[in-house]
Amino acid sequence: MKTRSLVVISAGLSQPSSTRLLADRLSAAAVDQAAGLGTDLSVRVVELRDVAHDLMNHMLTGFPPAALEEVIDAVSAADGIIAVTPIFNASYSGLFKSFFDVLDKDALVDKPVVLAATGGTGRHSLALEHALRPMFAYLRAATTATAVFAATDDWGADDDLRTRVARAAGELVREIDRREPAVVTDPFALTASFEDMLAGT
Known part of the structure; x- marks a missing residue:
């Protein structure tokens, strides 16, 4: 069985939050769908509210x-990402944007x-296409065709939300499955031996 990693980014501000609930469903x-493809998918959930102060310090200091x-x-090391944000003023939250910045x-x-x-x-659902998708296109991510929006009423119409969640998750795991595991390059790793550098090769 192959092993792959998934990082889930949740930008919900309250605890509990519908944003985290949607992240957990996805x-x-x-x-489940990765297991059906013979892949063991390890999951790490990141609540951005827990690193909100660190994000601001990083933006101010650069460290x-x-x-x-x-x-x-x-x-950076994950094989796939689930990114979930609440919609504020017809766009992603400032906390969500700050992390990807x-x-x-x-x-x-x-x-x-x-x-x-x-x-x-549901009027806010278009924010996925006019705000989130362009940002991730700029970051050159391979976004799935299906994006998932959950309005307050959607939690009552559970079958429809479950269908959309399953479709998006299926698209994600198929993309993860067909790729090699993610490799992170150490920018400080030596690419040549000291002997080669001294010899000028």
Whole structure:
């Protein structure tokens, strides 16, 4: 059985939050569908509210505190990402955007990503297409065709939400399955021996 890693980013501000609930549903569906493909999918959930102060410190100083650095490294090393944000003023939350602002510019290149969001009404669902998808396109992530939006009313219409979650999760795990495991290059690793460098080769 192959082993792959999934990092789930939840930008919910309250505890509990519908944003985290949607993130958990997506990750559970991804684990189930990955198992059907013979892949053991390990999941790490990151609540951005827990590193919110670290994010601001990083943006002000240019240096991530240890806890935030560990999260950034986990995202870079992940084989897939589920990114879930609440929708505020017709776009992603500031906390959500701040996290992706501090990632290395190549951290998400060709990395499979499911986009998801929560909001009070279905009128906010287009934010997935006019706000989130362009941002992840800029980051060169491989976003799934299906994005998942959950409005307050969707939690009552459970079958419809479950169908959309299952479709998005299936697209994600198929993209993860067809790729080689993610490899993170150490920017400080030596690419030549000291002997070669001294010889000028």
